[in-house]
Amino acid sequence: MSDDTEKTYEPSERVQKEAHVKDMETYRKMHKLSLDDPEKFWSDIAKQFYFKSPVTGKFLDYNFNIKNGPIYIKWMEGAVTNICYNCLDKHVKDGKGDVIAFYWEGNDPMDCTTITYSRLLEEVCKFSNILKSLGVKKGDRVAIYLPMILELVVAMLACARLGFIHSIVFAGFSAESLSSRILDAKADILITADGCFRGAKLVDLKKIADEAIHKCTEHNHKIKACITVKHVTDKSYCDDVTERPAKRPTNQMEVAWNPEVDKWYHELMADSSAECEPEWMESEESLFMLYTSGSTGTPKGVLHHVTGYMLYAATTHKYSFDYHPGEVYFCTADIGWITGHTYITYGPLLNGATSVLFEGTPLFPDCSRLWSIVDKYQVSKFYTAPTAIRALMKYGEEPVQRFKRTSLKVLGTVGEPINPEAWIWYHKVIGNSQCCIVDTFWQTETGGHVLTPMPGCTPTKPGAATFPFFGVEPAVLTDEGKEVEGPGKGYLVFKRPWPGIMRTVYGDHARFEKTYFSKFPGYYVAGDGCTRDEDGYYWITGRIDDMLNISGHLLSTAEVESALIKHASVSEAAVVGKPHSVKGFCIYCFVTLKEGIKFTDDVVKELKLRVREDIGPIGTPEYIQYAPGLPKTRSGKIMRRVLRAIAQGRRDMIGDISTMADESVVETLFGTRPPQNSD
Ligand code: PRX
Secondary structure, eight states: OHHHHHSOBOOOHHHHHHOSSOSHHHHHHHHHHHHHOHHHHHHHHHTTSOEEEOOOSOSEEEEOOGGGSSOEEEESTTOEEOHHIIIIIHHIIIIITTSEEEEEEOSSTTOEEEEEHHHHHHHHHHHHHHHHHTTOOTTOEEEEEOOSSHHHHHHHHHHHHHTOEEEEOOTTSOHHHHHHHHHHHTOOEEEEESOEEETTEEEOHHHHHHHHHHHHHHTTOOOSEEEEEOOSBOTTOOOSSOOOOTTSOBSSOOOOOOTTTEEEHHHHHHTOOSOOOOOOEETTSEEEEEEEOOTTSSOEEEEEEHHHHHHHHHHHHHHHTTOOTTOEEEEOSOTTSHHHIIIIIIHHHHTTOEEEEEOSOTTSSSTTHHHHHHHHHTEEEEEEOHHHHHHHHTTOSHHHHTSOOTTOOEEEEOSSOOOHHHHHHIIIIISTTOSEEEEOBOOGGGSSOSBOOOTTTOOBOTTOOBSBOTTOOEEEEOTTSOBOOSSEEEEEEESSOOTTSOOEETTOHHHHHHHHHSSSTTSEEEEEEEEEOTTOOEEEEEEOSSEEEETTEEEEHHHHHHHHHTSTTEEEEEEEEEEETTTEEEEEEEEEEOTTOOOOHHHHHHHHHHHHHHHOGGGOOSEEEEOSSOOBBTTOOBOHHHHHHHHTTOGGGOOOOTTBSOTHHHHHHHHTOOOOOOO
16 A cells, blocks of 8 residues: 555546646646736636626736735726626526536435526526515625525525625534624525435424524524525425425424514515526625634634636636536535535536535445445546545445446545545545546635646646646745745745635634734745645645644634533633544543532533534534643643643653643643543
8 A cells, every 4th residue: 555655646548638738838837827927817717707897907916915014815806797697697698508507416315306507597596586675785695504405506696696795604503603603794684494314314404593593683683584495394395496306305393483584485486587687796896705713713704706716716627627518527515615615606607517416425325325426427527525535435345336437537635635545545446546636725715726736637646735726826934934945844825816815804804914914924824734845746734723624624723612611610621633534633622620520421421512512513522531730831821732642642742841831730631531432
């Protein structure tokens, strides 16, 4: 295995033959042009889209250096367009209305449907009209809390059509997380569903949404309308978008109804007009916001604007997956995360692609589900997360071999560094050694891939995100902020804006500047460590701030700690990540209890539940360790490095503790480690 992990893999010939970029020389030329003359490079790309009127100001204007004044980024100033129009109307006008936009594959394998571009346009127009009739105005925020159903795509595009800023909250988040996001965005419309199945489990989404609405009321914020998609209740129901077989409906849940606020989606849609003129938007008007964890504990509303995001989503989707019209593309992410925004909805639709929209999970009804979908729809471009690959590896090759997978050409990964063993398994077993692997590095903030191989030309190394995408100029900085020349390691930063970079943190530009631009003036700081090797390949080594990457999703240590502290028994808490064979990292908590409170199994259970309720299932701690005291510096700062070593049972990782206020804490904590799981 180790030989394979150290090899370099040339692009597979069958991908290279038809690729948009067939050799490294072309990639280098294109990349150089994108940096030397961004206007020429991106205005050529912009020709594939409809613009109501052209650029009136500068093509690119920005300040990346906090010392020179406020940070700002503007692309194609004054140009007027609409991203929804380019996703849908343009294709329909070009005679491609009958192309399938999505194969929808439900949680239950019997539950599936398709939707064409023209049908999707109709549904979007109808829903846009509904939002308009509810009084939503350009620039208003609309909260969306939906499972992976077509109505989610309809809702987000309807917002984009009229210039409403969608704020999608992953439907696995708790009522607390949902309400805090609604409050921060000051959204007064919420779109949700009655419920959904995740594997065999029924999730009562409306109940969670109602709790969130209630919490908002406690903060004097009123939700004007809650629109609910009937997805799992009522046997007789077949909605307007899809003809769904009767497998899914359930009588296991009741939907509470408040006639003042609640509205059924299908009732509103029944008599809504399918004609809706888009709102023509200037380049730098807002498209959507999406929350990502922040190191202070409160999530940041990452705001993306229309034109730059549009150019970047389409271009990265086209080149990173080497997408060609007619091919079937399948991204397993949830639209509640940025991957789903850019690489399920916007990127593929802008390119007129046919995609699979999958509601379920890789393990239901069994661990060959993804490969059954690949064969069913003849998927050629496939995109998933290392955590899913590692989870499936555990079941061996047999479940994979049940399906042919011969349609596959490009296999993408995203969300966390992929360990070379998982990379090799993905390449050899899933891809039959016939596919190109693209390890795409990016963030909610970057809008799209910033480091990624090009399938048709980049020789890949297992675990490396390889080279920058067009328009991206990375650098590696030392602790002192010096650029590393040639091979070396340090902070991953970017020296200039590409079109898809976020424009601000919603409602808090100072936080945007502080988080990304203050540590090293003149650079966008990604928050990840990185190594550049002797061949110029970039290898991401993981977060270097107080973020936890659990199964490819970021959480801050502070948000887990603040959930623990809310429990009446806890006086202090500190949280670190511990390596985990499937999740990448899992959550490991140290808690100090208040005087007189005993650390029992019940307390552990309660604390796990507390965090789960506060954040949602992804926030559930794996370990809670009793900590009579925490390792702190003399000035009172918690030494997480020491806690990470204790969590892993590694005395050799402790390092220098001469600044610690009370060194005896270390031995005590080695003594109170809970039994460790065998993952
Ligand atoms: O730490 C990096 C990791 O995920 C972080 C961004 O998380 P989020 O904004 O939630 O977006 C995830 C999906 C784009 C990054 O700062 N990350 C993402 N992709 C990779 C990665 N780490 C290593 N390799 C990747 N390919």
